[in-house]
Amino acid sequence: xxxxxxxxxxxxxVLLAAIATVLIVAFLVALTMPALANNIIVPTLxxxxxxxxxxxKVFLVGxxxxxxxxxxxxxxxxxxxxxxxxxxxxFDGSDQIxxxxxxxxxxxxxxxxxxxxxxxxxxxxxxWAKTVTTNGSSTDANFVEKGAxxxxxxxxxxxxxxxxxxxxxxSTTTVQRLNTxxxxxxxxxxxxxxDVGTRAFMPYTADYFFFR
Numbered sequence: 001x002x003x004x005x006x007x008x009x010x011x012x013x014v015l016l017a018a019i020a021t022v023l024i025v026a027f028l029v030a031l032t033m034p035a036l037a038n039n040i041i042v043p044t045l046x047x048x049x050x051x052x053x054x055x056x057k058v059f060l061v062g063x064x065x066x067x068x069x070x071x072x073x074x075x076x077x078x079x080x081x082x083x084x085x086x087x088x089x090x091f092d093g094s095d096q097i098x099x100x101x102x103x104x105x106x107x108x109x110x111x112x113x114x115x116x117x118x119x120x121x122x123x124x125x126x127x128w129a130k131t132v133t134t135n136g137s138s139t140d141a142n143f144v145e146k147g148a149x150x151x152x153x154x155x156x157x158x159x160x161x162x163x164x165x166x167x168x169x170x171s172t173t174t175v176q177r178l179n180t181x182x183x184x185x186x187x188x189x190x191x192x193x194x195d196v197g198t199r200a201f202m203p204y205t206a207d208y209f210f211f212r
Contacts, residue, residue, distance in 0.1 A: 042209055043178050046140035050132050050153040052174045056211040060169075062090025062098045064206045068149060068183040072190035072198040079195060081185035086116070087201075090208060096121050098169070100208070103128070107158035116154060118175070118208070123166020128158035129175050149183035149204060152176065174211040181205045 040058050045051060066088025070081035090098035103117040105128040115128035131137055137150040144151055154177070159170040183204025189195060 040209070042176070043207075044143075045176075045178075046138040046143040046151065048135055048140055049138035049151055050135040052153065052176065052211045056174055058209050058211050060092075060097075060172075060210040062092060062208045062210075064088040064090045064100060064204075064208055066100065066204065067201040068185075068204050070185045070200045070202065072195045072200075074193075074196065079190050079192065081190050081200060083185070086204075088204075088206075090118075098208075105158040106160065110157050113157075115157060116175075118169060118172075118210075120162065120166065120168040123164065123168045124162035125166045125168050125170040126160045126162075127156050127169050127172045127175070129154035129156045145181055147182060147184055148180040149177075149206070151178050151180060169210065171212045172210045176209045176211070177206050178209060179205075179207040 040061050042058055066086060068083060069085050069087055071084050072079055073082045075082075085102040086100055088100040089096055090100060098121060099119050101117050101119075102114050105113050105115045107128070110128070113130075115130055117126060117128050119126045132153050132155050136153050138144060138152075139150045152175075154175045156173050156175065159172070161167050161170050181204060183202050183206075185202065186200045189198055189200065
């Protein structure tokens, strides 16, 4: 009889210990998950690409799928494709988070310039950016895939909160386009007056890193 009671107590302690262990593990996993979610790894940059300003912190990355859109126009050397807009959707996993395109910067200091634009899919906050003046672009073959558009460092020159005050993107100060694939203008189809106005939509992917 005493042996049975002792066995019951032993089993109870084992069960309680097992439950405690499960709870502790679950708690530790819960603690580490946000850290992993926020652990954005920025790739090593080519030496000829401008870094982000000192003190900048990456807070968001979007994986872009879309096209670089070109139009054939007269040029100083004859005829050439000119980029008239990117058209891309940025994702975080399976969630659409941002759309990317060209539009007029509303900042009056920019005097109506057309700039690269990113708009949050969640709160409609927007930013406009231009490639930094010095070392803003790299095609270093040790980093940039053959046939891919350049890696870029861009500085934000305009921003707007969303209509309801959302500021998901509007605090951004720098954007980097990295890990590019595809997107270069065609090498044929724009060589004569008859080709002027021809458009080419070139598929590309890239990772956009947002800093503040």
